[in-house]
Structure formats: structure tokens, C-alpha cells
Amino acid sequence: MGIAQENRVEVKSMLTAVSSKPSRSARVHPFTALDNAMSPHTLHVIVYYPRSPFGSFDLDSVRISLSELLSMYPPVVGRVAKTPDGILEVKCNDAGLRTLKAKVCVGIDEWLRSADGHDESDLTAWGDMPEDPSTWAPFRLQINEFQGGGVAIGLSCPHRQADATTLTVLLKSWTEAQRRRCIVHPPSFSPLPSILTDDTDAVKPNSATISKPISTKTATATFRFSSSSFKKYIEEDGIFPKASPFDVFAALFWTRVALVKRKSHDRVCMCVDFRRLLPNPLPYGFFGNALNFSSLEMTNVADQGIVHVARLINDHVTNLTVEKIRSDLNRVGEQELMYGGDLTIVNMEHMIVEGDPMMYEAVFEDGVRPVHVSYRIGNVGGEGVIMVMPSPEKGFGRVVSVTLPEEEVSKLLVDQEILRFEPKIILSGVK
Amino acid sequence: MPQAPMPELTSSVKLKYVKLGYQYLVNHFLSFLLIPIMAIGAVELLRMGPEEILNVWNSLEFDLVQVLCTSFFVIFISTVYFMSKPRTIYLVDYSCYKPPVTCRVPFATFMEHSRLILKDKPKSVEFQMRILERSGLGEETSLPPAIHYIPPTPTMDAARSEAQLVIFTAMDDLFKKTGLKPKDVDILIVNCSLFSPTPSLSAMVINKYKLRSNIKSVNLSGMGCSAGLISVDLARDLLQVHPNSNAIIVSTEIITPNYYQGNERAMLLPNCLFRMGAAAILMSNRRSDRWRAKYKLSHLVRTHRGSDDKSFYCVYEQEDKEGHVGINLSKDLMAIAGEALKANITTIGPLVLPASEQLLFLLSLIGRKIFNPKLKPYIPDFKLAFEHFCIHAGGRAVIDELQKNLQLSGEHVEASRMTLHRFGNTSSSSLWYELSYIESKGRMRRGDRVWQIAFGSGFKCNSAVWKCNRTIKTPKDGPWSDCIDRYPVFIPEVVKL
Numbered sequence: 041m042g043i044a045q046e047n048r049v050e051v052k053s054m055l056t057a058v059s060s061k062p063s064r065s066a067r068v069h070p071f072t073a074l075d076n077a078m079s080p081h082t083l084h085v086i087v088y089y090p091r092s093p094f095g096s097f098d099l100d101s102v103r104i105s106l107s108e109l110l111s112m113y114p115p116v117v118g119r120v121a122k123t124p125d126g127i128l129e130v131k132c133n134d135a136g137l138r139t140l141k142a143k144v145c146v147g148i149d150e151w152l153r154s155a156d157g158h159d160e161s162d163l164t165a166w167g168d169m170p171e172d173p174s175t176w177a178p179f180r181l182q183i184n185e186f187q188g189g190g191v192a193i194g195l196s197c198p199h200r201q202a203d204a205t206t207l208t209v210l211l212k213s214w215t216e217a218q219r220r221r222c223i224v225h226p227p228s229f230s231p232l233p234s235i236l237t238d239d240t241d242a243v244k245p246n247s248a249t250i251s252k253p254i255s256t257k258t259a260t261a262t263f264r265f266s267s268s269s270f271k272k273y274i275e276e277d278g279i280f281p282k283a284s285p286f287d288v289f290a291a292l293f294w295t296r297v298a299l300v301k302r303k304s305h306d307r308v309c310m311c312v313d314f315r316r317l318l319p320n321p322l323p324y325g326f327f328g329n330a331l332n333f334s335s336l337e338m339t340n341v342a343d344q345g346i347v348h349v350a351r352l353i354n355d356h357v358t359n360l361t362v363e364k365i366r367s368d369l370n371r372v373g374e375q376e377l378m379y380g381g382d383l384t385i386v387n388m389e390h391m392i393v394e395g396d397p398m399m400y401e402a403v404f405e406d407g408v409r410p411v412h413v414s415y416r417i418g419n420v421g422g423e424g425v426i427m428v429m430p431s432p433e434k435g436f437g438r439v440v441s442v443t444l445p446e447e448e449v450s451k452l453l454v455d456q457e458i459l460r461f462e463p464k465i466i467l468s469g470v471k
Numbered sequence: 472m473p474q475a476p477m478p479e480l481t482s483s484v485k486l487k488y489v490k491l492g493y494q495y496l497v498n499h500f501l502s503f504l505l506i507p508i509m510a511i512g513a514v515e516l517l518r519m520g521p522e523e524i525l526n527v528w529n530s531l532e533f534d535l536v537q538v539l540c541t542s543f544f545v546i547f548i549s550t551v552y553f554m555s556k557p558r559t560i561y562l563v564d565y566s567c568y569k570p571p572v573t574c575r576v577p578f579a580t581f582m583e584h585s586r587l588i589l590k591d592k593p594k595s596v597e598f599q600m601r602i603l604e605r606s607g608l609g610e611e612t613s614l615p616p617a618i619h620y621i622p623p624t625p626t627m628d629a630a631r632s633e634a635q636l637v638i639f640t641a642m643d644d645l646f647k648k649t650g651l652k653p654k655d656v657d658i659l660i661v662n663c664s665l666f667s668p669t670p671s672l673s674a675m676v677i678n679k680y681k682l683r684s685n686i687k688s689v690n691l692s693g694m695g696c697s698a699g700l701i702s703v704d705l706a707r708d709l710l711q712v713h714p715n716s717n718a719i720i721v722s723t724e725i726i727t728p729n730y731y732q733g734n735e736r737a738m739l740l741p742n743c744l745f746r747m748g749a750a751a752i753l754m755s756n757r758r759s760d761r762w763r764a765k766y767k768l769s770h771l772v773r774t775h776r777g778s779d780d781k782s783f784y785c786v787y788e789q790e791d792k793e794g795h796v797g798i799n800l801s802k803d804l805m806a807i808a809g810e811a812l813k814a815n816i817t818t819i820g821p822l823v824l825p826a827s828e829q830l831l832f833l834l835s836l837i838g839r840k841i842f843n844p845k846l847k848p849y850i851p852d853f854k855l856a857f858e859h860f861c862i863h864a865g866g867r868a869v870i871d872e873l874q875k876n877l878q879l880s881g882e883h884v885e886a887s888r889m890t891l892h893r894f895g896n897t898s899s900s901s902l903w904y905e906l907s908y909i910e911s912k913g914r915m916r917r918g919d920r921v922w923q924i925a926f927g928s929g930f931k932c933n934s935a936v937w938k939c940n941r942t943i944k945t946p947k948d949g950p951w952s953d954c955i956d957r958y959p960v961f962i963p964e965v966v967k968l
């Protein structure tokens with residue numbers, strides 16, 4: 041892949057989308073210790089629709105519903121500021137959501153087939169927080185129109201300010217506002233419950249937020265596994281009764297990546313959203329980071345059978361108690377990079393509510409469901425990230441995206457064990 | 472100590488009653504004269520009895536010819552009187568444009584865009600911030616979509632689409648409110664000072680609504696913020712000439728092409744104050760409209776100070792050193808506005824002030840001319856002539872100045888201040904937003920008189936006096952319908968940004 045690829049995405053204009061009502065109080069939204077620990081990373085969500093809900097853009101009703109929604113999210117339209125003690129917080133001053141409009145020179149199907157991770161990065165805004173963030177918009181929306189119809193809506197923010205669930209709920213609420221439905225998961229800005237924060241120290245001032253750039257060139261590939269491939273595996277290989285698709289696919293990729301990396305690769309970092317794992321569950325609309333990062337070890341994982349590894353993963357996730365979550369929270373400051381310090385596996389099972397994957401329920405016009413939703417993390421550590429996401433078809437299928445050093449990804453793309461599951465490979469740059 | 476203020480209080484109360492008594496006496500002088508005379512006459516008649524009255528009547532010796540001639544004479548005089556009386560001009564209804572929420576400009580957004588675009592000129596950014604802090608604008612004013620881009624994209628297309636958006640929305644609303652059919656419009660006047668494309672905006676309206684081919688359309692451009700009242704004056708003159716007609720006036724200011732892109736301080740001021748807005752007004756001289764019309768036009772006075780060089784140059788559009796076109800506001804603007812207002816008041820005073828005030832003014836004038844030139848000039852109390860005031864929301868300074876000069880209370884200028892806060896300076900249409908505010912507050916009763924004062928480049932001061940024709944119920948829809956309950960708000964001297 042040494043050929044220089046010309047940019048297929050061209051940003052045409054930039055404006056600021058404002059909330060519809062002024063936020064009357066001069067509110068500040070503070071960051072938790074977990075938020076600050078996420079600080080080197082950025083978060084990007086890209087939702088692909090086969091038909092764009094945008095028309096003239098300036099006078100669209102979609103813009104009006106966006107403004108109405110932004111009134112419910114003051115921290116999204118605020119700006120980051122430093123208190124005199126050097127602590128970062130969000131001043132809810134209504135400055136607005138930066139919105140970029142871009143055009144892609146190919147059609148959406150061609151894009152999904154032939155674009156790679158770098159191309160997909162062009163669909164959202166990147167860029168780290170500058171020294172003086174007073175005029176820098178942390179949340180940025182990018183509307184990318186494909187040739188011949190289709191649109192990719194990209195939303196990005198520093199990971200300090202929100203996690204994947206928060207952004208997904210925000211986009212879904214936008215579609216609900218547009219269709220004049222009641223908002224199922226309104227935002228909640230209350231702090232983390234005291235049961236989790238009793239032991240933690242007061243929020244420490246931030247040290248240098250940007251860590252050294254990752255030296256190896258990474259690539260991303262996305263594998264779509266259908267329900268039937270999971271069922272086929274269970275019939276052929278047998279699995280313990282309580283295995284979920286996450287367990288199986290996470291185990292599959294852990295073992296294969298370990299093989300490719302040629303280390304015994306004992307340890308992974310498991311990232312699980314703990315909103316619903318608490319005795320008093322947090323609402324889905326909880327705004328901020330509610331992620332648990334825990335370590336999981338297994339010797340010689342490359343040689344282990346998937347069943348074995350799946351069982352280990354299942355035990356680990358089921359045994360995430362409040363005490364474990366609290367102790368993991370206490371240790372967040374210790375790692376420099378939450379994602380990619382060790383191979384990180386991200387669990388998004390909680391986004392499937394009553395069988396429906398939340399991100400695929402973000403529908404602007406009836407009958408026009410997203411064809412694909414990507415999540416990307418910026419400034420990922422060298423060990424890489426595996427994300428197991430829900431599939432647009434409800435059921436046991438999953439979409440797995442891997443971000444690893446380039447050579448490892450190219451090896452994975454031809455790995456026989458993975459190909460046995462008959463995945464549809466998209467967004468991997470295969471021409 | 473408690474004794475000292477008491478005499479002052481009682482003396483000021485006594486003075487108030489003296490003033491009231493004087494006003495009643497002078498304003499109803501004729502009644503005071505006629506009523507005793509009529510009473511005496513009636514008493515005489517009753518005393519005389521019917522036979523005596525008949526005798527007096529017969530002794531006058533009328534014959535048929537004399538009676539006929541007298542009656543024809545009376546009929547002739549009254550016909551001439553009614554024919555030469557100017558037609559009553561009615562304001563049937565009007566509608567103000569309410570911008571969509573996506574066009575809102577919070578302070579933080581405005582300052583952020585300013586910092587991003589003028590990143591090499593921190594002094595200009597500081598200046599804009601200071602203006603915005605003291606401007607009296609709120610966080611809900613609107614700028615057109617093209618200005619929300621970084622950098623702004625003021626193309627001609629964008630200007631046309633802003634014009635279409637504001638004008639057509641206001642006119643659709645007006646047609647709906649009044650039930651008027653587009654083909655029944657006889658006169659169309661569009662005024663927009665700074666955007667004048669070809670074909671004109673009035674042609675654009677005719678094209679959109681398929682108005683009649685024999686419509687009398689006029690497009691006024693370049694006449695500044697007072698062009699709204701100039702259009703009303705023109706409509707009035709046209710309605711005098713054309714019987715049984717109606718006129719639609721569209722007052723707006725298109726912001727898109729006039730957003731100053733340079734960094735000269737005096738020219739950045741309009742960017743901070745001018746906002747998107749439009750109003751469409753239906754006027755008529757038809758007798759059938761007299762039941763449903765909201766207002767009757769009583770007077771309209773236009774004063775132009777262009778003959779004075781200082782007034783002429785005080786609001787001047789020019790290019791700055793880098794070639795960006797902007798509007799330069801001179802520092803003497805307030806003084807010149809005061810002069811123009813004085814000239815206008817001198818003309819309108821005799822038309823509207825009650826006799827008591829005019830007499831006092833005349834006496835003070837005589838006193839100053841003949842006896843003592845150092846006597847303070849008497850400023851007539853305009854609060855006696857009007858119930859409501861609509862002062863063009865040109866900026867906080869204008870409203871403060873007029874409040875001081877005319878000695879108005881906070882409630883009188885409330886409509887102007889709140890319009891400036893909610894909608895900013897929408898130029899010629901601001902008077903109509905202010906009138907809508909008064910109606911939305913339920914303060915407009917039948918018989919109330921409204922004084923609209925507008926200032927404009929040139930330098931002009933125009934004022935119109937309307938009389939309310941019927942008590943107006945609080946409108947259910949309108950630019951203020953969703954926020955009137957929050958008003959009036961307290962506007963601090965300086966908003967901390």
C-alpha cells in the first residue's frame with residue numbers, strides 16, 4: 041500500500057451550528073478522573089446512510105432539529121477552559137458545534153468497498169486541543185455527501201469529554217427530534233455515583249495532554265460477520281451454552297492477532313461500558329465516560345482453542361462487580377494510554393437494547409437505516425484495538441474492526457480461521 | 472427631619488393638580504365656552520313657550536326661494552368639504568418575520584467567529600467585544616445563514632436567498648392573516664437599503680406571487696433605516712390618488728452582502744448591531760376595511776437634514792484602506808440625531824400636541840424671544856399626545872438619547888429596548904417589531920395613539936402617528952408569541968463576555 045492515494049474527501053465549508061435556546065445559567069461541566077485519563081485519545085463516530093436527509097443544508101429541517109437537540113446538551117456546545125488551578129472544565133457558553141460540509145468523489149458502495157482506515161479518517165475532523173482552547177470547538181460534526189446520493193455523518197470529540205455510548209445516544213436523539221418522536225434517552229449530567237468515587241482523590245490537574253505520537257503506521261479493517269456464521273460455528277465447533285457472540289468473536293480475534301504478533305501475548309485490556317452494570321444502573325443518556333478498563337491474562341493464547349478463550353472472556357465480563365469497577369477506576373491514572381497500551385478489546389454489547397442495536401436505530405427518514413456505523417479512536421497505542429460492534433442485522437452477527445500496525449492487518453485479512461466464518465470485509469482498502 | 476420633605480411633597484402634589492386643572496381648562500376651552508351659552512339658550516327657549524317661538528318664526532318671513540337657495544348652498548359646501556377631505560388611510564394588518572433557530576447568534580459564537588476571522592487584529596476583536604457587551608442585544612438575535620460560515624460567504628446568490636426567505640415568509644404570513652388574494656394587490660412598495668439586485672426585489676415579489684400586470688410597484692433602495700416610514704408616506708400618497716385600493720409595503724434589510732469583512736473599527740460597528748428581520752404591511756383606503764383595520768394613519772412627518780454637510784457625512788458607506796466596503800459611523804451621530812429629532816418635533820408638535828402644551832410652548836417662545844433669551848426652552852410633554860412610543864431600535868445610545876430628550880419613562884421605551892434585545896437592529900422593520908411587542912403585551916386599546924420615530928442615513932428623521940382603530944387582542948402567533956412571557960428583561964449596562 042505504498043501508492044500515495046489522492047484525497048477522495050474534500051471539505052467544502054465550515055460553519056457553527058448553535059443551540060436553539062440560550063442556556064441561561066453560566067454552567068460549568070467538570071471532568072472526572074476517568075475523563076482526564078482518557079485525554080490522549082479522540083473519539084470518532086461515522087454513520088453511513090444510503091440517502092441523505094440534507095437538502096439545501098442552510099434551511100433544512102434537519103438543521104433545526106439539530107439546534108433543538110443541542111439545547112439539551114450544553115457541554116457539547118461549550119468550550120474547554122482552564123481554571124486558575126490548572127484544572128480543565130467545560131464552560132457552557134453556547135459557542136456552538138462546528139459543522140463541516142464535505143464531498144466525496146465516489147459513491148457510497150464504492151467507498152465501503154475500497155476505502156481504507158486512512159480514507160475513513162477524512163470523514164471526521166481530527167486535531168488535538170490547542171494550548172488556548174477558547175475558540176476551539178471540541179465537538180465537530182462533518183457531513184460527507186457521496187456521489188450519487190448517500191451521506192456519512194461524522195461526529196468527533198476528545199475522548200475526555202464523551203464516550204462512544206454518549207455520542208451514539210446523541211446522534212440517535214437527533215434523529216428522534218427530527219422525526220418528532222419523544223427522546224428515549226435524554227442526557228443526564230449528574231456526576232458518577234458516589235459508590236464509585238468514594239475512594240478516588242480529588243481531580244488532579246492535567247499534565248501534558250499529548251503523548252508521543254505512535255511511530256508505526258496503523259491500518260484498520262472491518263469484518264462483518266452474519267448471524268448464520270455464528271450459528272454455523274456453534275454447530276460445528278460446539279460452545280458452552282452461555283456464550284455470547286461477543287465472547288466468540290473476541291476470542292477469535294485475540295487468538296489470531298496473538299498469532300500474527302508472534303508474541304505469546306498474554307494480556308489484553310478489556311473495555312466494557314459500566315452504565316448498566318451498576319446496582320443502580322446509570323441511564324444510557326449519562327454524559328461523559330463510563331468505561332471500565334480491566335486486564336485479562338492467558339498464557340499461550342495463540343495456541344488455545346476459541347472455546348477456552350471465549351469462556352475466559354465470558355467469566356471476566358460476567359464477574360465485573362461494582363467493587364472491581366471501583367478499583368479499576370482508582371487505577372486509571374496509572375496508564376498513559378487507555379487504548380492500545382495492551383491489545384484492547386472493546387465490548388459494545390450494551391448498545392443492543394431489546395435486540396435492537398442502538399446506533400442502527402438512528403433513522404432520519406422512515407425506511408432509511410444506516411448501512412454501517414464505524415467507531416474510531418485516535419492516538420491509539422502500538423498494540424492496537426479490536427472493537428466488537430453490533431451488526432445492522434439484528435441477531436448474533438457482529439461487526440469487528442481492528443486497528444493494528446499495517447503488516448499485522450494485512451496478515452489478518454488472509455487468515456484462514458477468520459475467513460472460515462465468511463466475513464464480508466469492508467473499509468480495508470482492498471481494491 | 473420628617474417635616475422638611477412633607478412641604479415638598481405637598482407642594483409637588485399641589486403643582487400636579489394645578490397642571491391637571493390647567494390642561495383640562497385649555498384643552499376643553501371650546502366646551503367650557505359653548506356649554507354655558509347652549510344652557511342659557513335652552514333655558515330661554517323653555518321660558519318662551521311654543522306659541523311665542525312660532526310667532527318669532529313667522530316674523531322672520533321666509534319664502535320658498537330663500538329656503539331652497541340656503542339649503543342648496545349648505546349641501547354644496549358640505550359636498551366640497553367631503554370631496555376635498557383626504558381619504559382615511561388604514562393599516563389593515565402587518566406581519567413580522569421570525570428567523571429560524573438555526574440563525575441564532577449567541578455572544579460566544581459571534582466573538583469566536585470574530586477571533587477566528589480577525590486573528591491578526593486583536594485590537595479590532597477587543598473593540599467588537601466591548602461594543603457587543605454594551606449593545607443592549609440579547610442572545611437570540613439572528614444573522615442570515617451565509618454569515619454563520621467561517622469565513623462568511625456573502626455571494627449574490629446567498630443575498631438573494633436571504634431576501635427570498637425573509638420577504639416571502641413575511642408575505643405568506645400577511646396573506647394568511649388578512650385573507651388577501653395576491654391578485655388583489657394594487658400597490659407594492661419594497662424597501663431595502665443596501666441590496667438592490669436586477670431585477671428588483673419588488674419584481675421578485677411580483678414574480679413569486681404572480682401579481683397583476685397593472686400593479687403599481689416601487690422599489691426603494693439606499694434610503695437607510697427610516698425607509699420604512701418613507702414607504703408608508705409613499706403608500707399614503709398613492710392611496711390618495713387611487714380610490715378603493717390597497718397597498719403592501721415590505722420593509723427589510725438584507726445583511727448578507729453588507730457584512731463588513733475588513734478590520735477598520737468604526738466600520739465594524741454595524742456588524743455587531745445589524746440583524747436579520749423583515750416586515751410586510753397591508754394598507755388600504757377602502758371603506759370596507761374600516762372595521763377590521765388595526766390602525767388609522769393620522770400624521771406622517773419627514774425631516775431631511777441633508778443640506779447640512781455634517782449630517783450628510785455622518786453615516787457614510789465607503790471603502791477602507793484595504794478595499795473592503797463598509798459603513799462608517801461618525802462620532803457625532805448622537806448629536807446629529809438630536810438635531811434631526813428637534814427639527815421633526817418642531818413640525819409634528821403643532822399637529823399632535825394638545826392646546827395646553829402648545830400654549831405653554833408659545834408663551835415660553837415669546838418669553839425667550841422678547842423678554843429673556845436665557846430662559847430655558849420649554850420642552851412640550853409628548854406623553855400627553857401619545858400613549859405608545861416606537862423608537863427605532865438603532866442602538867442603545869439612540870434609545871437612551873431619545874428617552875432623555877423627550878423625558879420618557881422606562882415603560883414608554885420598553886418596546887424599543889426589548890426589540891433591540893430580542894431582534895437586534897433590524898433597520899427599517901424594527902418599528903413593526905416594536906408595535907408587535909406592544910400588541911403582544913395587550914396594551915393596545917382603541918383610540919390609543921402611537922408615535923413611530925425612525926432615523927436614517929442622510930440624515931433623516933421621519934415620524935408617523937397612528938391611531939388604534941380597535942382594541943387588539945394578544946396575537947396567538949407572531950414574532951413574540953413564544954417569548955413574550957419572558958419580557959421585559961433587565962438589560963445590564965455591560966454584559967460580561
